[in-house]
Amino acid sequence: MKQTIYFVSGPAGVGKSTTAVRLVQSIERSAYISGDDISHIPVNGRGRPWLCEETLNLTWKNILDISRNLIGVNYNVVIDYVTFNKDVEMFLEGIKDLNVRIIFVILMADEETIIYRDKLRPIENQMGERSLILLREFKESITDERYVLETQNYKEDEIHKIVEDIKNNLKYLVVADSRSSSCIRETLYETSAINKTYVE
Secondary structure (H helix, E strand, O other): OOOEEEEEEOOOOOHHHHHHHHHHHHOEEEEEEEEHHOOOOOEEEEEOOOOOOHHHHHHHHHHHHHHHHHHOOOOEEEEEEOOOOHHHHHHHHHHOOEEEEEEEEEEEEHHHHHHHHHHOOOHHOOOOOHHHHHHHHHHHHHOOOEEEEEEEOOOOOHHHHHHHHHHOOOOOOEEEEOOOOHOOOOOOOOOOOOOOOOOO
């Protein structure tokens, strides 16, 4: 069976990591890649990805290389990272010799939910007003709603419903075969305004 690469994106506080982990647990022969963890592989000399283009490019190169290695031994891959259209397009260029499906979902939530979830974090990890700024910037950037999945109406014990939607709803399908560039949807969504504003 053809392998699938899932991109789980969205601003802080929408449940990316929780959803991505549950998603990978539900898929047979699957692997989980945390973009944040990958970005922290360099120690001394590392820049912040949203401020340092070199660090961001290296992070994506490492994610791509690890994904290729996993696909090469028949793993499905779930990538948990803030992902924009240009990142997906770059990624597709790097795997155009492979026969894989690409799923892209942008998790979103309303401001009330973001504030509530932020307060559940340890105090040192809380983002405060910054979390709302990121949410608004994400909203302003999205021109195609097909990849958006609103999470505020789901309770914690209903994450399985989000996971099933990601797995079964074809609206999140970017390409059915990464070897065919003609399959790429023409309108992912515009992100240039917030390309360097996300946080770890």
